[in-house]
Amino acid sequence: MTRYYWLVEDKAATSRHAGDINAAHRWKLPGLANCPGCGETWASVGHYYPAVDLSALPEQTSFLKARPEPFSEYARLRELVRPLAPPHAPLPPGTRFGPLEGTARGDLGPLTWVGNALLLMREDSLKQLQMKDVRDLMGGGSASLRFRQKSPPAYFEPQIPLRGRLHPDCLPTDTAPPCGTCGRVDLSRPDEPLLDASALPSELDLFRVGNFATMLVGTERFRDAVLQSKLDGIRFLELPVR
Numbered sequence: 285m286t287r288y289y290w291l292v293e294d295k296a297a298t299s300r301h302a303g304d305i306n307a308a309h310r311w312k313l314p315g316l317a318n319c320p321g322c323g324e325t326w327a328s329v330g331h332y333y334p335a336v337d338l339s340a341l342p343e344q345t346s347f348l349k350a351r352p353e354p355f356s357e358y359a360r361l362r363e364l365v366r367p368l369a370p371p372h373a374p375l376p377p378g379t380r381f382g383p384l385e386g387t388a389r390g391d392l393g394p395l396t397w398v399g400n401a402l403l404l405m406r407e408d409s410l411k412q413l414q415m416k417d418v419r420d421l422m423g424g425g426s427a428s429l430r431f432r433q434k435s436p437p438a439y440f441e442p443q444i445p446l447r448g449r450l451h452p453d454c455l456p457t458d459t460a461p462p463c464g465t466c467g468r469v470d471l472s473r474p475d476e477p478l479l480d481a482s483a484l485p486s487e488l489d490l491f492r493v494g495n496f497a498t499m500l501v502g503t504e505r506f507r508d509a510v511l512q513s514k515l516d517g518i519r520f521l522e523l524p525v526r
């Protein structure tokens with residue numbers, strides 16, 4: 285049976301490289317102000333679609349600035365994007381699209397992170413992983429990073445699909461159902477996350493947990509490919525499956 289690993293930044297490795305990135309995706313859905321269902325003002329983290337291009341939308345300027353909007357405006361903009369997004373993508377408030385843009389300096393290493401939920405691969409790292417038959421690393425986009433140094437390396441952001449879910453046994457029993465209006469769930473990451481065996485994807489080596497998008501998961505095949513290629517930057521924490 286395949287083993288699954290939660291991917292987190294290996295800070296010992298990334299601090300050795302001592303590079304730095306300041307970047308964000310070009311387009312975003314607004315956050316939600318005062319949901320008429322649950323009353324919350326919020327935006328999601330971890331819903332990133334670097335391969336989704338909004339440049340053909342007549343209203344693309346409405347997607348440039350991160351800000352909260354009332355539900356009607358968020359929902360209107362969400363429906364403009366939906367035909368361009370992957371089928372069944374949930375598109376919560378704060379979903380990001382298009383290339384990561386910004387500045388970088390120093391050595392970022394073969395695999396690097398922006399925050400704790402966005403993984404970037406140097407182009408040569410991506411090629412090595414593809415040669416080792418890691419599945420579904422084709423989708424995504426090149427990060428548009430301005431470096432000060434000459435001939436800087438190119439980085440790629442894989443578009444990592446949402447799949448699977450945390451097992452109910454690792455969540456508090458009093459977890460409320462999602463808001464019927466905006467879909468928000470008040471969930472903090474469990475101390476001992478468990479994957480639900482009945483919902484695991486069989487066709488992917490890298491995914492985000494369906495009900496916890498900031499958690500990146502790789503299969504044993506992904507981990508082996510990274511370790512064999514000697515690409516540092518990721519710590520692999522085995523996730524039990526039930």
Ligand SMILES: [Zn+2]
Pocket residue numbers: 319320321322323324463464465466467468
């Ligand atoms: Zn709500």
